[in-house]
Structure formats: C-alpha cells, structure tokens
Amino acid sequence: MSQRIEELLEKYWQAESTQAEEAELKSLLKSAPGYAAEKALFVGLEELADEEPAVQMPVKVVPLKSRSWLNWAASVAILVTALWGWRNYEQHQEEQAYQEVMQAFAVIQNNLNKGQQEMEAMNEFKYLNTTNNLFGDPMMK
Known part of the structure; x- marks a missing residue:
C-alpha cells in the first residue's frame, strides 16, 4: 500500500x-x-x-436615463464618420475622373502632334497647283 x-x-x-x-x-x-x-x-x-466565497462583487445599477446620451453620441459619431467617408470617396472619384480625362487629352495631343509632323511633308506641295510657281506668270511675258 x-x-x-x-x-x-x-x-x-x-x-x-x-x-x-x-x-x-x-x-x-x-x-x-x-x-x-x-x-x-x-x-x-x-x-x-x-467553501463559498465570502466576498461578493457589488452590483452597480446604472439608471437607463443616464445612458441615453451615449446612444445619441454614438449615433452622431456614426453619422459624422459616414459623411466624412462619403465625402472622401466622392473626392477620390473626382480625382480619378480628372486623371482619366487628362490622360485622354494627352493621347489626343500626342496623336495631333504626330499628324502635324506627317503633314509637314505635304507643306512643300501646297504651292504645286499655282501656275506662277510652275510656269511663271503668263501675263508677265
């Protein structure tokens, strides 16, 4: 044992x-x-x-009226936060749209510049149809 x-x-x-x-x-x-x-x-x-515990925690009773302002404060805080978030979202959307428009303008400007450069070769032919340059002025003879 x-x-x-x-x-x-x-x-x-x-x-x-x-x-x-x-x-x-x-x-x-x-x-x-x-x-x-x-x-x-x-x-x-x-x-x-x-043995049971001899000391018990006191129960604190809070009246319901003293907490009602917390509900209002929480509601206002949520509302303000939601408005602030929505405003930031809208601003972000506007900035993004502005950037997209500016990129589109940049593409248009780039293509316009390319077209103008290609047209410079045609500038030499713009007076080709004039009779004065090709044959001279017939009245001057």
Whole structure:
C-alpha cells in the first residue's frame, strides 16, 4: 500500500495523474499511517473546494436615463464618420475622373502632334497647283 501511495504521489506531483488516481490517492492517504503533510494538503484542498466565497462583487445599477446620451453620441459619431467617408470617396472619384480625362487629352495631343509632323511633308506641295510657281506668270511675258 505504501508503494502504491508513493507511485500515485509521484504521478500527482508530475501532473500526470487522472482524477480516478487522485481519488484513489485521497482514500489511501486517509487509511494509511504517516504522510501527515500530504493528508493536510488534501484536507485543506477539500475544505477550500467546499467553501463559498465570502466576498461578493457589488452590483452597480446604472439608471437607463443616464445612458441615453451615449446612444445619441454614438449615433452622431456614426453619422459624422459616414459623411466624412462619403465625402472622401466622392473626392477620390473626382480625382480619378480628372486623371482619366487628362490622360485622354494627352493621347489626343500626342496623336495631333504626330499628324502635324506627317503633314509637314505635304507643306512643300501646297504651292504645286499655282501656275506662277510652275510656269511663271503668263501675263508677265
């Protein structure tokens, strides 16, 4: 019996015992001679488990009227935050639309410049139809 108590105590102190083994250890300690410290420990634990707490936390009752301003404040905070968020969203959308328009203008300007550069070669032919340049002025002869 002493050997079984030692095995169960070793398991208990290593935190490897089951509840059934702890119950067996408590019953063996009650009937075995010696082991005064262990008996005192288990008796003290049983007393603590049976004892109800003497101090109870006081319950604070808050009247409902004193909290109503919190509801209003929360509502106003949510409303202000929503308006601020919507305004930022609108501003972001406007900026994005402006950037897209500016990119479209840049593409148009680039294509216009390319077209004007290609038309410079045609500038040499603009006087080709004039008779004065090709044959000279017939009235001048």
